[in-house]
Amino acid sequence: MKKIMNAVADIVRESCEGFALAHADLVRLSTDPLFLCRADSMSGRVGLLSGGGSGHEPLHSGFIGRGMLSAACPGEVFTSPVPDQMLAATKAISGGKGVLYIVKNYTGDVMNFELAAELAAAEGIEVQSVVIGDDVAVEDSTWTAGRRGVGGTVLLEKIAGAAAEAGADLAEVKKVAEGVMENVRSMGLALTGATVPAAGKPNFVLADDEMELGIGIHGEPGRERTAMKSADELVDALLGPIIGDLGLGRGEEVIAFTNGMGGTPLLELYVAHRQVVKHLEGLGVRVARHLVGNFITSLEMQGMSITLMRASAEQLRLWDAPVVTPALRWGA
Amino acid sequence: MKKIMNAVADIVRESCEGFALAHADLVRLSTDPLFLCRADSMSGRVGLLSGGGSGHEPLHSGFIGRGMLSAACPGEVFTSPVPDQMLAATKAISGGKGVLYIVKNYTGDVMNFELAAELAAAEGIEVQSVVIGDDVAVEDSTWTAGRRGVGGTVLLEKIAGAAAEAGADLAEVKKVAEGVMENVRSMGLALTGATVPAAGKPNFVLADDEMELGIGIHGEPGRERTAMKSADELVDALLGPIIGDLGLGRGEEVIAFTNGMGGTPLLELYVAHRQVVKHLEGLGVRVARHLVGNFITSLEMQGMSITLMRASAEQLRLWDAPVVTPALRWGA
Numbered sequence: 001m002k003k004i005m006n007a008v009a010d011i012v013r014e015s016c017e018g019f020a021l022a023h024a025d026l027v028r029l030s031t032d033p034l035f036l037c038r039a040d041s042m043s044g045r046v047g048l049l050s051g052g053g054s055g056h057e058p059l060h061s062g063f064i065g066r067g068m069l070s071a072a073c074p075g076e077v078f079t080s081p082v083p084d085q086m087l088a089a090t091k092a093i094s095g096g097k098g099v100l101y102i103v104k105n106y107t108g109d110v111m112n113f114e115l116a117a118e119l120a121a122a123e124g125i126e127v128q129s130v131v132i133g134d135d136v137a138v139e140d141s142t143w144t145a146g147r148r149g150v151g152g153t154v155l156l157e158k159i160a161g162a163a164a165e166a167g168a169d170l171a172e173v174k175k176v177a178e179g180v181m182e183n184v185r186s187m188g189l190a191l192t193g194a195t196v197p198a199a200g201k202p203n204f205v206l207a208d209d210e211m212e213l214g215i216g217i218h219g220e221p222g223r224e225r226t227a228m229k230s231a232d233e234l235v236d237a238l239l240g241p242i243i244g245d246l247g248l249g250r251g252e253e254v255i256a257f258t259n260g261m262g263g264t265p266l267l268e269l270y271v272a273h274r275q276v277v278k279h280l281e282g283l284g285v286r287v288a289r290h291l292v293g294n295f296i297t298s299l300e301m302q303g304m305s306i307t308l309m310r311a312s313a314e315q316l317r318l319w320d321a322p323v324v325t326p327a328l329r330w331g332a
Numbered sequence: 333m334k335k336i337m338n339a340v341a342d343i344v345r346e347s348c349e350g351f352a353l354a355h356a357d358l359v360r361l362s363t364d365p366l367f368l369c370r371a372d373s374m375s376g377r378v379g380l381l382s383g384g385g386s387g388h389e390p391l392h393s394g395f396i397g398r399g400m401l402s403a404a405c406p407g408e409v410f411t412s413p414v415p416d417q418m419l420a421a422t423k424a425i426s427g428g429k430g431v432l433y434i435v436k437n438y439t440g441d442v443m444n445f446e447l448a449a450e451l452a453a454a455e456g457i458e459v460q461s462v463v464i465g466d467d468v469a470v471e472d473s474t475w476t477a478g479r480r481g482v483g484g485t486v487l488l489e490k491i492a493g494a495a496a497e498a499g500a501d502l503a504e505v506k507k508v509a510e511g512v513m514e515n516v517r518s519m520g521l522a523l524t525g526a527t528v529p530a531a532g533k534p535n536f537v538l539a540d541d542e543m544e545l546g547i548g549i550h551g552e553p554g555r556e557r558t559a560m561k562s563a564d565e566l567v568d569a570l571l572g573p574i575i576g577d578l579g580l581g582r583g584e585e586v587i588a589f590t591n592g593m594g595g596t597p598l599l600e601l602y603v604a605h606r607q608v609v610k611h612l613e614g615l616g617v618r619v620a621r622h623l624v625g626n627f628i629t630s631l632e633m634q635g636m637s638i639t640l641m642r643a644s645a646e647q648l649r650l651w652d653a654p655v656v657t658p659a660l661r662w663g664a
Contacts, residue, residue: 004563004636005562011603022605022623055597062598258354263597270351273354274353292354
């Protein structure tokens with residue numbers, strides 16, 4: 001294992017410290033318990049809190065800022081954060097209008113966010129939660145009952161964050177988040193595994209001409225391991241289940257998000273995105289907005305995922321609203 | 333070799349097509365000859381053109397837009413673009429105030445941009461050039477006489493771009509670019525090699541506990557291959573030669589840029605950046621601005637580079653000026 005790190009036990013904290021130094025204009029760091037939150041006040045606005053295991057950066061910390069998350073709780077690599085972190089972050093961002101938890105559907109995350117919500121309620125902070133499971137690859141998975149939460153989370157955080165920034169109340173922000181979840185689906189593939197620092201060896205190994213279709217962001221098994229295919233064939237293999245599950249049809253509009261797993265260069269991601277657009281155009285589906293890059297990753301894994309969201313005019317308006325975070329910025 | 337691509341011969345063109353689809357609000361694509369340029373008019377402003385081999389994305393295409401590059405010419409992977417591309421791009425962005433070529437110091441790039449400048453002059457377009465060589469690792473290299481052009485290029489394109497956007501004339505923009513070059517130095521390291529698609533195998537192989545200090549962005553040899561070290565030791569090993577060469581001293585201000593080579597996760601880059609800041613603070617040097625991420629890459633290479641620029645108040649003002657490109661956005 002070769003990684004740019006000091007002691008394994010320090011990698012998450014030290015990375016958060018470096019992140020907070022680099023983005024002091026946008027975020028504040030608490031080290032005990034560990035969380036990151038917006039540098040500006042949340043007074044009078046609904047707070048948005050997410051979190052999960054580290055190793056998926058820029059998700060979630062990179063999305064803290066105006067028009068997106070209010071705070072994020074990083075767990076150890078691929079390990080849920082704990083309720084103490086979530087409670088402290090909830091208090092830090094509570095601006096009097098309640099807090100929405102955005103939870104990716106993994107058993108540990110779901111359980112710990114539920115506990116934190118109870119603790120917050122006991123302290124008089126109203127909390128609502130949404131649990132996102134947008135991965136169409138498999139029905140249940142290694143650490144998940146039901147579908148895994150993956151790339152759709154990025155879109156959810158952006159769109160719900162825009163609603164919260166605009167002053168929507170907690171019920172409204174939750175409804176916006178649910179509107180994203182109903183209309184977003186994803187699927188990914190891996191060309192290589194990734195090495196969790198504490199494990200010291202790759203979570204799985206693929207042969208030189210092998211890839212895994214339907215991979216999870218922690219390396220959870222997908223649908224099948226098959227021979228490597230061309231970019232266009234890979235994209236088509238991911239889009240088929242997504243489009244089928246969404247029931248997308250001619251004349252509809254989507255946000256198309258081609259995401260890298262961390263170790264795949266942009267050069268390749270744009271080759272894939274080209275086919276995403278061509279495939280959808282061939283079906284009469286219009287790509288109204290595009291997002292391409294490494295936004296929800298799996299350490300240094302090579303591979304990609306595709307996320308499609310059927311988008312209404314109102315959802316596109318929220319997508320276009322200004323966002324000022326370390327990893328996503330536009331319009332302001 | 334496992335890459336998300338179709339035919340090797342098509343990877344650069346198809347990637348540019350996907351890029352142009354994803355960023356149609358900002359860029360326009362010409363496929364014959366191949367270049368990308370701003371979607372808006374350059375009338376009345378100095379044009380900024382860069383380019384070089386592909387495989388370093390988001391450099392350069394990702395930096396096209398308001399406040400940065402006017403156009404970029406992508407060559408084949410790790411191969412210089414040709415003068416025909418440069419001439420066509422020059423014409424496309426010529427707004428009557430001349431064009432500045434920003435050239436990384438590699439023999440092929442330098443020669444082809446020189447030829448293009450002659451062709452442009454013959455067509456009545458005034459062209460000036462700057463050749464950047466900011467890599468302190470080695471004096472001459474595989475494809476370079478003198479120092480290689482690396483991470484400093486990103487800072488140069490941003491700062492010169494701000495001057496051009498503000499309406500500076502060609503001589504002034506060139507002077508701003510030269511002011512960056514005098515004050516910026518970089519050095520990188522690799523944990524793995526990278527595979528050029530046309531070669532089909534890694535450009536070099538490092539052992540499980542080995543890294544190469546002073547690597548070039550095409551895998552050119554560095555100073556030495558040594559045993560893997562801690563993140564803090566790696567950062568210190570890069571900073572020493574950079575700081576020495578710049579002659580940085582107590583009380584000075586810098587822009588600190590921690591760059592990933594493509595395959596290294598953000599989790600690790602921020603661990604490194606933490607030590608960059610601590611090391612500089614220990615010397616009494618203030619980090620006035622931060623940039624962390626994969627901005628000048630070497631395909632899927634794991635590793636990083638560090639770039640420091642001694643920055644005046646005027647240079648910081650140009651750094652802070654609005655920039656709206658696919659890969660770098662702020663302030664507007």
